[in-house]
Amino acid sequence: MNKLDDVCKIISLNKIPDARGNLTFIEGNKQIPFPIERVYYLYDVPASSSRGGHAHKNLQQLIIAVSGSFTVVLDDGNGKKSFRLNKPYEGLYICPMIWREIHDFSSGSVCLVLASLEYDENDYYRDYNEFIKALQ
Numbered sequence: 001m002n003k004l005d006d007v008c009k010i011i012s013l014n015k016i017p018d019a020r021g022n023l024t025f026i027e028g029n030k031q032i033p034f035p036i037e038r039v040y041y042l043y044d045v046p047a048s049s050s051r052g053g054h055a056h057k058n059l060q061q062l063i064i065a066v067s068g069s070f071t072v073v074l075d076d077g078n079g080k081k082s083f084r085l086n087k088p089y090e091g092l093y094i095c096p097m098i099w100r101e102i103h104d105f106s107s108g109s110v111c112l113v114l115a116s117l118e119y120d121e122n123d124y125y126r127d128y129n130e131f132i133k134a135l136q
Contacts, residue, residue, distance in 0.1 A: 011031065022089070026091075032062050034060045036114050039112070055096075056096055065088065067108060070111055072085060075101075076135075
């Protein structure tokens with residue numbers, strides 16, 4: 001199975017339109033395939049900066065551009081795929097053992113990340129070559 005085409009994908013979230021403003025909600029194990037154990041967000045990221053640059057052994061994530069836009073590049077060791085996130089009612093699901101890079105942040109962008117596990121440094125591959133070795 002090709003993880004980049006079949007597993008890691010854009011998930012449409014519920015969007016409730018209203019003249020007073022739209023509402024989107026997310027419930028773990030319902031719209032997304034994992035319980036939510038941690039939430040964090042990136043903001044004030046300079047346009048020339050990159051975030052990510054790692055993979056997770058077990059962690060699943062949903063990444064959402066709640067404001068502005070940015071590009072997420074996923075790498076499963078066999079190929080790469082880019083996703084431009086710019087809709088607050090869509091999220092990019094990332095399964096374990098996928099390298100990710102986030103760049104091209106627009107001014108004022110906010111990157112919201114929902115994670116399946118609490119922070120654990122031992123869950124990270126921060127060296128790309130170690131990540132590739134682990135895949136083999």
